[in-house]
Amino acid sequence: MIHTSSNTSMMRKPVDSRIPLALVALGVCCLLAGSYWGLARAPSEIFMGDVQRIMYVHVPTAWNAMLTLVFAFTCALLFLFTNDWKWDNRLEGAIEVGVVLSLLLCIQGSIWAKPTWGVWWDWDPRLTTTAVMVCAFGGILALRAFVEDPMKRAVWSAVCCIVASADVPIVYFSVKWWNSLHQAQSSPETVSKAFHWPLRINAFGILFLWTGFVMLRSRIAALRLRSELAPPIPASAGTEAAGAAPAGAAL
Amino acid sequence: MSGVIQGGWEYVIAAYAVTAAVLAAYGASIFLRGRAERQRAPRAAEDR
Numbered sequence: 001m002i003h004t005s006s007n008t009s010m011m012r013k014p015v016d017s018r019i020p021l022a023l024v025a026l027g028v029c030c031l032l033a034g035s036y037w038g039l040a041r042a043p044s045e046i047f048m049g050d051v052q053r054i055m056y057v058h059v060p061t062a063w064n065a066m067l068t069l070v071f072a073f074t075c076a077l078l079f080l081f082t083n084d085w086k087w088d089n090r091l092e093g094a095i096e097v098g099v100v101l102s103l104l105l106c107i108q109g110s111i112w113a114k115p116t117w118g119v120w121w122d123w124d125p126r127l128t129t130t131a132v133m134v135c136a137f138g139g140i141l142a143l144r145a146f147v148e149d150p151m152k153r154a155v156w157s158a159v160c161c162i163v164a165s166a167d168v169p170i171v172y173f174s175v176k177w178w179n180s181l182h183q184a185q186s187s188p189e190t191v192s193k194a195f196h197w198p199l200r201i202n203a204f205g206i207l208f209l210w211t212g213f214v215m216l217r218s219r220i221a222a223l224r225l226r227s228e229l230a231p232p233i234p235a236s237a238g239t240e241a242a243g244a245a246p247a248g249a250a251l
Numbered sequence: 252m253s254g255v256i257q258g259g260w261e262y263v264i265a266a267y268a269v270t271a272a273v274l275a276a277y278g279a280s281i282f283l284r285g286r287a288e289r290q291r292a293p294r295a296a297e298d299r
Contacts, residue, residue, distance in 0.1 A: 024278065031274075035267060051259035054266040061270070097277075104273045111266045115259045209274065216281045223288040 017219075023212030030205030034060075038198035045195075051115045055195070058108040059186045060203035065101035066168055068094055068210050069137060073165035076158035085225060086218075088154040091161060092144060093217035095137050097210050102134045117181065125174040126182035133171055136164035150228050 038056030045052035072094035079087035109127070110120045121127065140160045147153040175184050184190060191199065 039263070039267070047255055049256045049259055051256050051262055053263045057266060057270045100273065100277050104270060107269050107273070108266050111262050111269070115256055115262050213278065213281060216285060220281070220285050220288050223285075227291070 020212040020215035020219075023208045023215070027205045027207070027209030027212060030201050030208060034198045034201030034205055037201065042198050043194050048116060051112065054108060054112045055186060055191075056198045056202050058105065058112060059199060060206045061101055061105045061108060063203055064206040064210055065098055065105050066172060067207070068098035068101055068214070069133070069165065069168050071214070072098055072137070072161055073168070076161040076165075079154060079158045085154070086222070088158070089218040089221040089225065090214065091154075091158060092221040093214040095140055095144075095157075095161065096217055097213045099134060099137050099141060101206070101210065102130065102137070106130060106134065122181055124181040125178040126171065126180050129167060129171045129174050133164070133167045136167060137161075140164060150225055 034056060038053050042053070042056070044050045072091055075087045075091035075094055078084070079091060106127075109130075113122065114120050140157050143160060144153055144157050147156060172185070174180060175182050186199075
């Protein structure tokens with residue numbers, strides 16, 4: 001049983017807003033450096049030629065999209081076990097960022113598929129399971145938008161997130177389990193050493209970026225939750241409260 | 252037919268441009284929503 005009164009973490013003072021902004025700035029710098037290296041300095045691949053340079057953004061986006069959704073799964077579990085609202089706020093941030101990265105992943109993949117496979121999209125296992133992942137987590141965002149009761153919204157979305165997370169390992173292993181048109185997972189072991197650095201720098205760039213985005217997005221969720229759960233101000237205290245610091249000012 | 256893809260820079264540029272546009276748009280949306288939520292919170296408290 002989750003009690004609203006026991007969940008006071010949303011009233012805590014949040015971390016300094018400079019931390020997520022610094023992470024976003026660091027992420028942008030890494031992405032600029034990694035993209036420059038991938039576009040201008042790394043050699044072209046022997047069969048795919050210059051088209052292979054899409055890998056330097058596509059593969060890091062894929063790794064980080066799955067990592068974000070694994071983080072969302074962790075937040076869902078922690079919310080259900082600890083009843084702490086901060087995990088619900090982080091869950092909302094992580095799912096939204098995960099859906100954005102997954103959609104971006106599909107667009108990048110389509111752009112790569114056209115010159116290499118000859119089609120923009122194919123219902124192969126990797127692409128199909130990724131589409132299911134986007135729809136499942138997108139559905140949880142829709143659920144959160146429609147449910148007004150904060151407690152029902154938090155519990156339902158945490159449970160749905162745990163169910164939807166079953167698709168994440170299926171996406172990852174789909175190229176191993178089924179005869180897939182999509183190539184096997186790209187990692188430092190499966191690609192040439194000349195391609196390692198832009199791949200790694202961009203991977204860290206997107207990692208810093210999504211961490212900053214999730215922190216900022218969680219803060220918006222915390223502000224909304226605070227205004228939803230705040231007790232009504234008595235009429236006699238209305239004039240005093242008007243001059244006091246607003247409820248969400250610390251965030 | 253050599254089996255080697257020739258050219259393709261237009262696809263590379265498109266992929267990087269879409270990535271930059273999506274990440275920038277999402278970052279801007281977080282900034283704007285955060286600002287709107289900070290402005291809305293005191294009004295909601297006063298309404299109550």
